[in-house]
Amino acid sequence: MKKLFLYIIILIFIPSFLLAELKIDLEVAAKSKKRIPIILYNFQTNNPQLGKELYDTIKNDLIFSDEFLIVDKNGEYGISGILTVQNNKINFKVSVKDLFLKNDNLLKSYTASTKLIRRVAHRVSADILYSITGKKGIFDYKILYVDDKTGVKQIYLMDYDGKNNKRLTYGNHIDTSPVLFKDYLLFTSFKAGNPRVYIKNLQTGIKKILILKGKMSAAPDISPDYNYITAMFGEKNNTEIGIFNINGKFLKKIASSVFDETTPVFSHDGTKIAFVSNRSGSPQVYFIDLKTNKIKRVSFGTNYSCYPSWGYNDSYIFYSGMKDGKFYIYRASLNYFHIEQIAEGEYPSPIFKDKFLLFTKLKNGFYQIFLMDIENNKIYQVTQTKSNKYYPRWYYGRY
Numbered sequence: 590m591k592k593l594f595l596y597i598i599i600l601i602f603i604p605s606f607l608l609a610e611l612k613i614d615l616e617v618a619a620k621s622k623k624r625i626p627i628i629l630y631n632f633q634t635n636n637p638q639l640g641k642e643l644y645d646t647i648k649n650d651l652i653f654s655d656e657f658l659i660v661d662k663n664g665e666y667g668i669s670g671i672l673t674v675q676n677n678k679i680n681f682k683v684s685v686k687d688l689f690l691k692n693d694n695l696l697k698s699y700t701a702s703t704k705l706i707r708r709v710a711h712r713v714s715a716d717i718l719y720s721i722t723g724k725k726g727i728f729d730y731k732i733l734y735v736d737d738k739t740g741v742k743q744i745y746l747m748d749y750d751g752k753n754n755k756r757l758t759y760g761n762h763i764d765t766s767p768v769l770f771k772d773y774l775l776f777t778s779f780k781a782g783n784p785r786v787y788i789k790n791l792q793t794g795i796k797k798i799l800i801l802k803g804k805m806s807a808a809p810d811i812s813p814d815y816n817y818i819t820a821m822f823g824e825k826n827n828t829e830i831g832i833f834n835i836n837g838k839f840l841k842k843i844a845s846s847v848f849d850e851t852t853p854v855f856s857h858d859g860t861k862i863a864f865v866s867n868r869s870g871s872p873q874v875y876f877i878d879l880k881t882n883k884i885k886r887v888s889f890g891t892n893y894s895c896y897p898s899w900g901y902n903d904s905y906i907f908y909s910g911m912k913d914g915k916f917y918i919y920r921a922s923l924n925y926f927h928i929e930q931i932a933e934g935e936y937p938s939p940i941f942k943d944k945f946l947l948f949t950k951l952k953n954g955f956y957q958i959f960l961m962d963i964e965n966n967k968i969y970q971v972t973q974t975k976s977n978k979y980y981p982r983w984y985y986g987r988y
Contacts, residue, residue, distance in 0.1 A: 622655065624656060627660070627667070630669040632644050636674035650728045654724075679699075679702070685717055711728035727940065730985050731747060732749060733769050733982045734767075735764070735979040736979075737977050746769070746984065757769075757791065758778075764778045766807065770986075774791055777808060806820050807821050808821050808851060827849050829844075843862060844866065844875070849866065850868075852865050865896075874886070874908045891919075896935060904924055906920075916934065931963065935949050944964050949979060955975060
């Protein structure tokens, strides 16, 4: 069953254009809902160019939230701001006023480098959303992903809306399956020939092989406390899953068998690991309880399942499953025997109590990243390029 391993690590090489703006996929209609009318006044500023970028980014964020209707009059809330730019630094003061009660919901000031204007805008949008609705937004979250735009797969980071793209790895070899934590990037690289788990310090740029166990190692994941790493590695005629310390020292095997075990992922509480195995005859998703070592199968009804990720409260596992020649994303409940088909696509990555879901799907000849608002049944196309995107994962942090 080497097809399982090959499917996970074999990669495609196609050049690309730059990322495009976030756009709605009209294949899925949104559920109608009542939105809060707000007035977004033009910002006062001594730098019209940055002022426009700030204003447009906030406006797009608030529209994306699906909570607001931007109007010219008769709004329930009024949002105003003053942007001052001096010595390559910005200071932005925002005010959110309840136009009926005539009081302020939010008065806040933000200071940063001019290079961080979009990060400030996303932070402002999140604060506005929370001040009015009490809900958290994804505006200042980023997407970690793999792109073959240079002709070889490399790792990138971008804003949730597909903008502000930043490259994290460089070279003429394949880098894939990224995990970003603190100042470090964990990933699989083919630099040494066979795939190996590498770690890169993003502050210094220094990288090294982290896991030398077996003839190959790949598909790393980090525990919630950042103390342990799980990864697949090659031993004899099959691939297995191990747990390693943060320095790459091998600690133990898990779910050991004569079959292929691949793509392990820690649960949010660190007590379980989801993985893929062909122990039932075809690749399927399982999880192991690290306290009891009991293994339970998760995926059913498809002849090929892969790429597991943990959902809300570790009560759900998302995964990709093949049906009728296409991959679809499923959500399996671990408390009840219930599996739900969510959308067509691969590499699912849920966030915010499973409200939002990242995934990839073939569109116009290339695999692109999509973002689904599961609650409102809306799908947005995040990227639209002539290159392929893989392994999208949510990231929140300094980079």
